[in-house]
Amino acid sequence: MFDWWDKLTALFVYNILGLEQKSAMAEALHFFLYDTIKIWILLITIIFVVSYLRTHFNTEYVRAYLQGKSEFTGNVLAALFGIVTPFCTCSAIPLFLGFIQARIPIGVTFSFLISAPLNNEIAIALLFGIFGWKVTAIYIGFGLLVAILGGYIIGKMKMEKYILMDVKPMEGELEDVQIKLTFKDRVKEAWEYTIDIFKKIYIYVLIGVGIGAFIHGYVPADFIATYTGGDTWYSVPLAVIMGIPMYSNAAGVMPLVEVLTSKGMLLGTALAFMMAVTALSLPEAMILKRILHTKLIALFFTIVGIGIICIGYIFNTIL
Amino acid sequence: MKIEILGTGCAKCTALEENAKVAISKIGGFHQVVKVDDIMKIMEYGVVSTPGLVVDGVVKSTGKLLNPIEIEELLK
Numbered sequence: 339m340f341d342w343w344d345k346l347t348a349l350f351v352y353n354i355l356g357l358e359q360k361s362a363m364a365e366a367l368h369f370f371l372y373d374t375i376k377i378w379i380l381l382i383t384i385i386f387v388v389s390y391l392r393t394h395f396n397t398e399y400v401r402a403y404l405q406g407k408s409e410f411t412g413n414v415l416a417a418l419f420g421i422v423t424p425f426c427t428c429s430a431i432p433l434f435l436g437f438i439q440a441r442i443p444i445g446v447t448f449s450f451l452i453s454a455p456l457n458n459e460i461a462i463a464l465l466f467g468i469f470g471w472k473v474t475a476i477y478i479g480f481g482l483l484v485a486i487l488g489g490y491i492i493g494k495m496k497m498e499k500y501i502l503m504d505v506k507p508m509e510g511e512l513e514d515v516q517i518k519l520t521f522k523d524r525v526k527e528a529w530e531y532t533i534d535i536f537k538k539i540y541i542y543v544l545i546g547v548g549i550g551a552f553i554h555g556y557v558p559a560d561f562i563a564t565y566t567g568g569d570t571w572y573s574v575p576l577a578v579i580m581g582i583p584m585y586s587n588a589a590g591v592m593p594l595v596e597v598l599t600s601k602g603m604l605l606g607t608a609l610a611f612m613m614a615v616t617a618l619s620l621p622e623a624m625i626l627k628r629i630l631h632t633k634l635i636a637l638f639f640t641i642v643g644i645g646i647i648c649i650g651y652i653f654n655t656i657l
Numbered sequence: 658m659k660i661e662i663l664g665t666g667c668a669k670c671t672a673l674e675e676n677a678k679v680a681i682s683k684i685g686g687f688h689q690v691v692k693v694d695d696i697m698k699i700m701e702y703g704v705v706s707t708p709g710l711v712v713d714g715v716v717k718s719t720g721k722l723l724n725p726i727e728i729e730e731l732l733k
Contacts, residue, residue, distance in 0.1 A: 397706040398719055424720055428667035429707045435696060436705030503696075527721075 340376045347371040366555025373547045377593065378540060380467030381460070385535055388459040390528035392424045393519060397433060400450070405440045409493060412446035417485035420453025421478065427455065427622045431629055438505045445493015452642055453485035456617040460539060464592040465612070476653075477609060484617070484645035491641055500631035542590030550597035557601060574650035577607045578643055581614025588615050606653025613646045658688045658732065663699045663709035669722045670694075670708040677710070680728035688732075 347368055351357055357364035400419045404412055425433075430451065437447040457478060465474045519527070584591050592612065599608045623635050660677055664670025674692055681688045693699060693711075702711060706720030710731065717731045 396720055398703060401705055424706070426667075426669070426706070426720070428665075428669065429705070429720065431665055432696060432699055432707055433705045436700055436703075439700055505700075 340372075343376060344372055347375075362555040366551040369554045370547055370551035373550070373593065373596075374544060377464065377467045377543050377547065378536075381463045381539070381543070382532055382536055384463035384466055385459045386528055386532040388422075388462065389424070389531045390524060391422055393524040393527055395419070395423045397423055397425070397429075397436075401436055401440050401442065404437070404442050404446060404450075407442075407446070409443055409445065410490065412443060413449040413486045413489045413493070416446045416450040416489065417453040417482045420450050420485060421457040421482075423450075423454060425454035425458070427619065427625060430622055430625050434626065434629060435503060435505050438501065439508050441507045443493050444498055444501070445489045445491075447489070448492045448638060449485045449489025451638075452488050452617055453482060455619060455622065456481040456485065456613060458588075458616060460535065461588055461592070461612065461616045464543075464589065468592060468596040473605070473609070477612065480609075480649045481613060481617070484613070484642060484649070488638075488641045488645055492637060495637065497634050497637065500634035501629065502631060503629045539589035543593060546590035546593035550593045553594075553597045553601065573604070573607050574610050574647050574654065577611035577650065578614040578618075578646055581611045582618045583620055584615045588612075591615055604654045606650040606655075609653055610646050610650030613649065614643070617642055617646065659691065659713055660688060660732070661691045661693050661711040663693050663702060663704050663711060664707040665694055665696060665699070667707060673708040673710065673722055676723060676725045677728050679725040680732060683725065683729060684732060 350371065351364050351368045352359060355367075357367065400416075400423050404416055404419070407415060434447060434451070437450070438444065462474060462478070465477055595603070595608045595612060599605060618639055623639065626635055660681070662670060662674045662677060664673065670692075674690065677690050681690060699707065699709065702709065702716050704716060704719050708720070708722065709716060710718040710723065710728065712732060723731070
């Protein structure tokens, strides 16, 4: 899809700047120009498409829809809704309490809370841009599995007593607060949102690709495999732990992961790392701590963490 | 009109309050802007994604940081 751009940047680096073919400097510059622009274009396109879809869904609608669904069905639906519903960590509390108020089981709520940040538009756009649609599909598919099973297990563990705030369950059915928008309004809203996000992250992509370009040009191909052990048993859990504090920097981290995989990091390890970056976020844990007992948050992190580690191992074994 | 901004103190909620005040200064007249940060009250409105904008008890927008022009539209 981006062959034309690859050729154009190659032409620029080798013919116009006259850098020597195969030199580390030329390779790094070529990679940097090619990758930055490619990722930027894909980011804008995919974020726009996702945020357009999302103008049709809001959390209030999802809540009304999930109300009264049986437990396992609820987990599956909640995880699926997590892909298309706009979600901001800052509204985790009203979301959590609002779901409980609507008598949605706690496990179903967690399925949503795991799926929504995991399938955030930035992560999906970057994955698609960097690794192609296959890896993106695998990421979303297994991400849903973690969300469904994780939520289901939490639901089975009877953790209701660890919710620190007393919420009165509401009587009767919910009416969703659907706000009517025209097609033009939706496009405008999606576009403004896209630009807003892009402004926030383009610099991280630049930095991430920059460091990546340096590694690409100057670090030998099997560096990771040789020095950090590409397939040692602890590489997956280590990647998951390293991913936890990196939530806000997903945009910069992912281009780096691309280069690390090309230098010998196994795809399962990379996948586990990226899932940990998005699904296990410290800021979200801090916010939820105001309404949930530490035990419940710890359980949430443990279950999701174990799920991600399993996925990492599975992929390292089969790919 | 009574305009309520629902939010538990995130950056977007504060920004929405500011934008609402700008919108009001443009349409003129006497209107009240109230910041609601009590989570129970927010839930009474059935809002689960903040910030929310409520005009005279009716939820007009949720989970969005509207600009002053958009708020003006909602107030008309």
